[in-house]
Amino acid sequence: MISTPEECVAFVNEVGLCAWSPGTPLPSVAENTPWGDQAMLHTWFWKDDLHIEKRLYYGQLWGAGTPVFVSLELLPTLIAAQGDCDPRDLYEKNRLTRVALTLCEHIEAQGPCAKKSLPYPPNTSQTPPLVQLQQHFLITKVGLTGRGRGTYGYLWGSCSGFFPDAFAQASRLGVAAARQQLAQRTTLSEALLQKSLRWQRLD
Structure with a gap:
């Protein structure tokens, strides 16, 4: 059960990629707190403080209104999987x-x-x-x-x-290999990840 910022970081590190709130195929922080419908209120500052402190990544990768947390360990893989970022x-x-x-x-x-x-x-x-x-x-x-x-x-x-270290690590990963690793790490299909994270198709 998540009831402190430290427990939130530990949860994100364990699952690698998760949502802040319910409603996606991903595990969510809110569903694993003791506060029920009030979870978003209790964890409001965590999402920004933990990201700014570089203890995890937080952003709307799943789309507008669907922010996610990413562990720093998984972040390079997620960046590499996105492909071109120029x-x-x-x-x-x-x-x-x-x-x-x-x-x-x-x-x-x-x-x-x-x-x-x-x-x-x-x-x-x-x-x-x-x-x-x-x-x-x-x-x-x-x-x-x-x-x-x-x-x-x-x-x-x-x-x-x-996040310079994450980008340096990502530069050493191939796009296809990163996507396969991400699917294995999250137990989500590569097709679902491609659609949800809006990856460009590889030729």
């Missing part, structure tokens, strides 16, 4: 929107940025491009803008800059 290549292949590319290039040039300072075009939804960039391991949360009501928010920065 934003300009991804844009040319129609796997990254123009808005997402603009945000990524802004963060590359300026360094970590608060969400409200990112150059969104008028009348553009802010969530989809941030999720897309997370799914390709291009950006990640690197800090908080505040912890109180009205100030709580995130600083977004380069994922490779925040």
